[in-house]
Amino acid sequence: MEYKTIAKNGMDEQIIKKSRFICHLARVETEEDARDFIMQIKKEHYKANHNCSAFIIGEKSEIKRTSDDGEPSGTAGVPMLGVLENLELTNVVAVVTRYFGGTKLGAGGLIRAYASSVSQAVQAIGRIEIKEQQGIRLRLTYAQYQVFSTYLKNHSLNEVDPQFTTDVETEIFVNKEETHDILDDLTEFFQGKASIETSKRQEIEVPLI
Structure with a gap:
């Protein structure tokens, strides 16, 4: 079994137009593990406006799921998943928590914000090949x-x-x-x-x- 994933669990945060975007990443092996992690982050950040998520599971990336968690359809989970796919990662879950800062970003701005949150977090944490x-x-x-x-x-x-x-x-x-x-x-x-x-x-x- 050979695949690429993140080096370890971790998080990264950035401020975009006064909104806080906090990306948590975790290594997981099953869909149940991924969903448990998403629920854990939602409980920790229950006051946040959104906890959007994406995950990929399997040596051949067989299982892929996304959630916009209240953001406009296609502006959060899908771009997050796209970053994981472009980096050829699997057995990983990403949750981006957003605390709204009062300035609307628009669809394009949201897509860029959620994608960059995941990209920046992966860069900070590092990648490995199993x-x-x-x-x-x-x-x-x-x-x-x-x-x-x-x-x-x-x-x-x-x-x-x-x-x-x-x-x-x-x-x-x-x-x-x-x-x-x-x-x-x-x-x-x-x-x-x-x-x-x-x-x-x-x-x-x-x-x-």
Whole structure:
């Protein structure tokens, strides 16, 4: 499972023509999680004029929902969703709370305000890519293990939890798409004389610039 999402939960605020726009972002995995978060923000900001929302759920962004929460139709939730889509984010919910400052923004102004609230919040919080890695387990002699560090350095890899008994058992994790090439490479490196097999998979978070 590989996808892009926000680095962490967080919020950002801006003032546009005396109205306060507060954007809360959260990582979620189900539609229920997203709706619970929206309700939480609505309770916290029950005095606000609007709590508009948008969320995307699923590795392939299968579930998308928006709410204008009283703003003119299409001026809040849809532009908020558009920002999340343009940034290719999923498993994320955005809630923009508006405290009206007395100056009407018009449809175009609202669209820009809600979109920029989400965009600015994502920029402040940061984005990551969730990548799946494949584990590779090795059983090596001590002589083989001594040269294994050279292989790790040359391939910018790190070992995990080596166990030293009669032999050395250790594990590395590689990007899923590189698994076949690394297995072939390790077999050649040890001239077919090491025990090498795939193990469990793990997910890692890679920061996006």
